[in-house]
Amino acid sequence: MGESLTLESVPKAVAYLATLAYLGAVTAAALARSSHGASFFRRCARVARIAALVGVMALLARVWVHASLVADGVPDRDTLTLVMFDSRWGGRWQWQFAAALAALALAALRALPRGAWIGPALAALAWAVATPLLGHGASTTWQHLTHAAHLAVAGAWLGTVCVLALASRDGHADLPALGRLIARFSP
Numbered sequence: 001m002g003e004s005l006t007l008e009s010v011p012k013a014v015a016y017l018a019t020l021a022y023l024g025a026v027t028a029a030a031l032a033r034s035s036h037g038a039s040f041f042r043r044c045a046r047v048a049r050i051a052a053l054v055g056v057m058a059l060l061a062r063v064w065v066h067a068s069l070v071a072d073g074v075p076d077r078d079t080l081t082l083v084m085f086d087s088r089w090g091g092r093w094q095w096q097f098a099a100a101l102a103a104l105a106l107a108a109l110r111a112l113p114r115g116a117w118i119g120p121a122l123a124a125l126a127w128a129v130a131t132p133l134l135g136h137g138a139s140t141t142w143q144h145l146t147h148a149a150h151l152a153v154a155g156a157w158l159g160t161v162c163v164l165a166l167a168s169r170d171g172h173a174d175l176p177a178l179g180r181l182i183a184r185f186s187p
Contacts, residue, residue: 007069011061012134015096016151018055019127022048022103023152024159026124029117031160045107047163048120052104055127059097062134063090092133099127128152 029044067075067083075083084090103123132147 007065008062011058011065015055015058015062015100016131018051018058018100019124019131019151020155020159021051021162022055022107022120022159023124023128023155024157024161024163025051025107026117026120027156028160028163030121043166044163047166048107049104052100052107055100056097056104059093059100063093063097066093089134092130095133096127096130099123099130103127124155125152128155 025044025048029041029048032040032044063080063084064075066089067080070083071079082090084093103120103126106119106123128151129148131151132144135147
């Protein structure tokens with residue numbers, strides 16, 4: 001039982017971390033002014049691309065692990081089909097996977113300028129709303145909404161801190177502009 005719990009927990013945790021990082025990249029880009037320069041927006045887009053790719057891979061790992069536990073070993077095509085398309089879990093997983101794919105597709109655009117982050121922002125919100133569907137957050141509408149809101153706010157805060165930390169490590173960072181961004185993010 002402990003091993004199966006670990007197998008299920010690892011890709012779930014990675015998917016959550018990817019969601020947080022994606023939300024942070026989108027929030028950092030949305031809060032930045034165009035004076036921060038194209039390199040900052042490129043960095044945000046890069047973090048968003050990596051986070052979305054990691055999220056998609058983690059969600060694929062989740063379905064594989066879930067099907068492996070159902071099959072009590074390596075799943076065959078029928079078991080994967082059952083888990084992905086014919087189960088209630090799979091129906092909810094599809095929403096989360098579709099949101100992560102949309103986030104990846106929108107993050108694939110290289111350096112989004114300041115005004116072009118509405119698509120990734122909507123994908124980030126969709127991902128945050130779809131994530132609680134696979135767990136205790138889906139028990140009631142209230143739990144789902146509070147879980148999604150908590151994920152969105154935590155991602156906006158923690159993810160933005162991560163992106164700002166990465167930006168400060170850049171040897172070419174405009175530190176006064178970064179200081180103003182940090183002050184704007186956390187007055």
